[in-house]
Amino acid sequence: SxxxxxxxxxxxxxxxxxxxxxxxDMLYSEFLSLRRTLGFREDxxxxxxxxxxxxxxxxxxxxxELAAMDNGSRYIEQAAADHLTxxxxxxxxxxxxxxxxTDLVACTGCGMSLANPSHxxxxxxxxxxxxxxxxxSNNCGCVPLFSIExxxxxxxxxxxxxxxxxxxxxxx
Numbered sequence: 001s002x003x004x005x006x007x008x009x010x011x012x013x014x015x016x017x018x019x020x021x022x023x024x025d026m027l028y029s030e031f032l033s034l035r036r037t038l039g040f041r042e043d044x045x046x047x048x049x050x051x052x053x054x055x056x057x058x059x060x061x062x063x064x065e066l067a068a069m070d071n072g073s074r075y076i077e078q079a080a081a082d083h084l085t086x087x088x089x090x091x092x093x094x095x096x097x098x099x100x101x102t103d104l105v106a107c108t109g110c111g112m113s114l115a116n117p118s119h120x121x122x123x124x125x126x127x128x129x130x131x132x133x134x135x136x137s138n139n140c141g142c143v144p145l146f147s148i149e150x151x152x153x154x155x156x157x158x159x160x161x162x163x164x165x166x167x168x169x170x171x172x
Contacts, residue, residue, distance in 0.1 A: 027062075090112060093107060095109050096108060103116055105158070145162070
């Protein structure tokens with residue numbers, strides 16, 4: 001159900017399983033239980049109207065918090081998804097991010113494009129670049145070159161190579 005919280009002046013989307021009546025019923029039930037547990041007599045509390053007003057205020061606060069938690073969880077889920085998406089800088093032009101799909105690896109900056117028959121994802125490409133760079137830098141201080149080579153069966157490969165130490169590594 002959906003409602004407007006006048007105090008905060010904004011729409012609140014509430015999960016369908018939670019509505020205003022269920023929150024009010026829960027609050028009233030808890031109130032009665034608390035009153036019995038603590039041993040209070042009925043005449044020790046405010047009038048029914050005052051109790052209803054208190055419960056109504058608490059209900060609005062709970063509904064607002066539930067809506068905020070729901071919106072917050074959506075924000076956290078999106079932030080986590082964004083964080084988990086690895087951005088890989090194109091090793092050819094070293095300026096733009098690679099666009100990596102299950103079928104294609106491409107860079108809009110330099111125009112590099114090659115098939116992705118192994119369906120590598122961004123994490124795999126990033127890890128492979130890191131491993132290749134680490135392996136090379138452990139033995140050589142020169143800057144390696146990245147290039148697109150013709151592979152078997154009319155496919156292209158991205159490779160990393162060093163002309164000084166003859167290091168060669170297939171990236172994709």
